[in-house]
Amino acid sequence: MSNFLTDQQIASLVEAIQSAEKHSTGEIRVHIDSNTETNSAETAFEVFKKLSMKKTSDRNGVLFHVNFEQRYLTIIGDIGIHEKVHQSYWDHLHDYITSEFAKGNYYKALKSGILETGLELKKHFPITGENHNELPNEITFS
Numbered sequence: 824m825s826n827f828l829t830d831q832q833i834a835s836l837v838e839a840i841q842s843a844e845k846h847s848t849g850e851i852r853v854h855i856d857s858n859t860e861t862n863s864a865e866t867a868f869e870v871f872k873k874l875s876m877k878k879t880s881d882r883n884g885v886l887f888h889v890n891f892e893q894r895y896l897t898i899i900g901d902i903g904i905h906e907k908v909h910q911s912y913w914d915h916l917h918d919y920i921t922s923e924f925a926k927g928n929y930y931k932a933l934k935s936g937i938l939e940t941g942l943e944l945k946k947h948f949p950i951t952g953e954n955h956n957e958l959p960n961e962i963t964f965s
Contacts, residue, residue: 825855825857825891825964826891827891827929828855828929828930828933829930832930833962835930835934836853836930836933836934836937836962837960837961837962839934839937839938840852840853840937840960841960842938842941843937843938843940843941843942843944844941844944844956844960845941846941846945846949846950847883847941847944847945847947847948847949847950847954848879848880848881848883848944848948848949848950848954849879849881849883849884849885849904849940849941849944849945849947849948850876850879850883850884850885850956850957850958851884851885851886851887851937851940851941851944851960852874852876852884852885852886852887852958852959852960852962852963853886853887853889853933853937853962853963854870854874854886854887854888854889854962854963854964854965855889855890855891855962855963855964855965856870856888856889856890856895856964856965857890857891857892857964857965858965864897864899866888866897867886867888867897867899868899870886870888870963870965871884871886871888871899874886874958874963875958876899876901876958877901878957878958879901879903879957879958880957881903881948882901882902882903882904883900883901883903883904883944883947883948884900884901884904884957884958885898885899885900885901885904885940885944886898886899887920887933887936887937889933891924891929894921894924894925896917896920896921896924897917898913898916898917898920898936900913903948904943904944904947904948907943907946907947908943908947912943916936916939916940919932919935919936920932920933920935920936923935
């Protein structure tokens with residue numbers, strides 16, 4: 824699993840994803856990459872595709888791609904959410920999370936990032952009818 828998060832923290836992050844998605848049609852995924860030696864946005868986009876992040880009806884999926892060993896984070900918002908919040912939002916969120924990673928606050932940083940993203944998704948993609956969970960909430964690993 825992860826040397827940086829306990830099983831209990833991972834379960835709590837899944838609950839944070841569920842909570843963050845509760846008031847929005849948006850979808851949030853977290854992928855923890857321990858295999859890739861050279862992380863790049865290209866690697867994160869491959870994971871984004873592999874996890875079918877583009878398959879939401881509003882194109883409002885968000886992926887947190889993390890490699891704790893390398894202190895690497897990429898946040899990818901699909902076109903629907905990215906058009907609403909712009910790059911400066913993602914840059915600010917990225918800077919906050921990575922500054923917390925540098926202090927060893929891996930769980931706190933990810934949970935805050937997930938919940939903050941949920942608030943943005945709620946602003947731009949509120950639930951207007953049924954809210955189907957379009958993507959799994961579990962954290963994936965490689």
